[in-house]
Amino acid sequence: MSTSRRDIPAGAAVVTGASVATDSAQAEDSASSHDHDPDHGHSDVPSDMALRVKSLESLLVEKGVVDPAALDAVVDIYENKVGPRNGSKVVARAWIDPAFKARLLENGTSAINEFGFAGWQGEDMVVVENTPTVHNLVVCTLCSCYPWPVLGLPPTWYKSMAYRSRAIIDPRGVLRDMGTVVDEDIELRVWDSTAQQRYLVLPERPDGTETLGEAELAALVTRDSMIGVTRLGVGR
């Protein structure tokens, strides 16, 4: 793209491709916004997307469809209230409390709700346990389904076609790329999130953590280990 969208008046940029966002103008817009904005909008000049999104918000506020304060609250939830630290607490509790672990594997949604964690994309939580003979890996081949209440929003790589396409046909290759070796004789289960069920992997508790308390254990649990692309205390 030789023409920078910054040279075009803001009003024109908002009009271009805004009504039918799937036409070729839209593709041009997004392609050019990548060109001058490779880090997704850390420049001082508002990007084309920033202007178009702001314009839509103004319109929806005028129409009484959204309240800016409620939008602020939603952004705050996903930036600050949910995230992998929620899942880490669930995992650490399962490691030290066998009764909780049994409840968690039996009914993930209600056991996770014992922490107060619930919400959108957590309607039916299924927890799958890694053991010395079974390793679990989670993907959503059709879109980006992910257990938001316990892991937050999915990372970009999880939403990438590269991961979604390959995790089901070459899962051991994906794991190797992540520095995770799963021995040949270990059963590998790949869970494709095709319906309302959302999956959380319960990783194996690393060796040498027998003396640690619940909070210290939670600090060891990574997002990637709860997706199943890594194992704790092994590899990366």
Added chain:
Amino acid sequence: MNGLHDCGGMQGFGPIGHVADEPMFHSPWEGRVCAMSRSVGLAGKTRVTLGLRWGIEAIPAVDQVRMTYFEKWFASLVNRLVECGIVSPEEVARGQSDPDKRMISTPASVAQAIRANLGRPDGSTNTAAKPNFEVGDPVRVRNINPVTHTRCPRYLRSRTGIVVKHRGAWDFPDTAHITLAISDRHSPLPAEPDHVYAIRFPAREVWGDDAPPTDFLYADLWERYLERA
């Protein structure tokens, strides 16, 4: 729809690009798109199931490849708002409401927005129909190619697996989106609950004998996608 989004098993997308950590939103506008997408369906009179996934799937394949995740959400949001009659293309282009079409609704309050995102949601729904399959039953995924939204991935069609769990009944996604496309504006979608099962497929059944015998694929599939094997 056999669209590009249904990419399970495709090859040639390059490296996964894993990074250890990244912000939830890479730019403030991504957060606004996420928040608007989560909020428009909660507004009083405009209460509609927007079908934002279908909106993303309907983006032409060549554009899908080039667009970032939240660019696709935004495109889908705009298109679905227009298709549902909540805004007009002219209003979107201007960024201003027609004077006689202002305040068509009551937006969700802060408390409603928090409840919709962090409250305990409804679980499975009810259906009078009895489940046709039991744990242990062999089932084959029907060879279907719907032109609508569907949650039956291509790579599993005609493949045989075993029922490992009944997940309860959940609204059937395919017809919900057909209905939206042809329904009167703003009318709620009729729910069509159908039983969902977790199915276990040997990787060799799906990918052939080169796949490791120790690998298994699991998917949650609606009964209407399945037939007795």
